[in-house]
Amino acid sequence: MSVNCANNEMVVLETVKDFQQWRQKQSGTLALVPTMGALHEGHLSLIRKAQSLADKVVLYIFVNPMQFGPKEDFGTYPRTPQTDIEACQKIGVDAVFMPPMPDIYPQGKENCTKVVPPTELGDILEGHFRPGFFTGVATVLVKFFNIVRPDIVVFGEKDYQQLLVVRRFVKDLDLPITVYGAPIIREADGLAMSSRNAYLDNEQRALAPSIQELLKEAASKIKLCKNLDEIETVLVNTRQKFSEHKFDLQYLEARDADTLQPLKTAKDKIILLVAAKIDQIRLIDNLLVN
Numbered sequence: 001m002s003v004n005c006a007n008n009e010m011v012v013l014e015t016v017k018d019f020q021q022w023r024q025k026q027s028g029t030l031a032l033v034p035t036m037g038a039l040h041e042g043h044l045s046l047i048r049k050a051q052s053l054a055d056k057v058v059l060y061i062f063v064n065p066m067q068f069g070p071k072e073d074f075g076t077y078p079r080t081p082q083t084d085i086e087a088c089q090k091i092g093v094d095a096v097f098m099p100p101m102p103d104i105y106p107q108g109k110e111n112c113t114k115v116v117p118p119t120e121l122g123d124i125l126e127g128h129f130r131p132g133f134f135t136g137v138a139t140v141l142v143k144f145f146n147i148v149r150p151d152i153v154v155f156g157e158k159d160y161q162q163l164l165v166v167r168r169f170v171k172d173l174d175l176p177i178t179v180y181g182a183p184i185i186r187e188a189d190g191l192a193m194s195s196r197n198a199y200l201d202n203e204q205r206a207l208a209p210s211i212q213e214l215l216k217e218a219a220s221k222i223k224l225c226k227n228l229d230e231i232e233t234v235l236v237n238t239r240q241k242f243s244e245h246k247f248d249l250q251y252l253e254a255r256d257a258d259t260l261q262p263l264k265t266a267k268d269k270i271i272l273l274v275a276a277k278i279d280q281i282r283l284i285d286n287l288l289v290n
């Protein structure tokens with residue numbers, strides 16, 4: 001399908017075969033923005049970055065079953081393909097690629113060869129609470145990287161651990177791709193934009209910005225800490241505040257921002273990472289301290 005835009009033509013490619021035929025005809029550099037759709041300003045910021053880095057931009061939309069746990073929201077994950085296509089057309093994406101499930105997992109997701117990130121990165125934080133999540137993420141990304149053959153890929157720092165996992169497997173597997181990160185885009189009240197924010201009712205939405213507020217408060221205190229014990233005290237107090245705000249906190253950690261390993265000193269480059277549930281809705285956020 002071709003969609004006419006003011007000055008250029010965007011294509012929507014709905015099979016791997018169609019995509020590959022289109023890809024063969026492209027010259028110049030190509031940047032890929034991987035998404036699960038339900039696009040918002042966060043995704044659009046990645047597109048703008050990709051456009052500044054390459055001649056052509058491909059955005060894919062694929063709700064990847066392999067990265068959802070059995071009790072997670074694969075079935076109800078927001079799907080808004082028509083609005084997504086219109087947003088991509090407006091911003092000037094060159095191709096939207098939205099393959100059906102059997103094109104990506106012809107033998108089923110269980111029977112697909114897996115890409116397993118190293119335990120030290122893939123099984124901590126998000127990976128601890130969502131077993132198999134980063135294997136699902138890495139596997140689908142390697143598949144899409146091989147189909148799309150991008151020079152550049154752009155990921156949001158909203159999913160900070162995912163960005164590090166991608167950097168890691170690109171390096172470990174010698175993939176000829178340059179990985180870029182882009183800053184978190186937030187709502188006016190500080191809530192990190194997320195497709196899952198659509199699940200929040202008014203009351204839950206009113207509570208959600210506290211995640212960022214509590215992170216900022218903790219970060220300003222951690223900046224003044226002289227040792228790891230003081231940092232741990234700030235974390236313990238902040239975890240307590242999350243509970244008082246009626247969040248079901250899964251984790252709040254201060255980690256080395258380059259490796260996500262535990263801090264060695266209070267002078268490390270520190271990132272705060274959080275996953276908190278409001279009722280059953282799971283939100284993640286992070287904040288660089290220094």
Ligand code: AMP
Binds near residue numbers: 043046158194
């Ligand atoms: P998703 O569709 O949730 O899988 O996200 C696709 C890409 O958009 C990932 O690289 C995310 O990190 C990125 N992303 C999602 N939300 C935001 C945001 N609020 N700001 C910046 N990037 C984001």
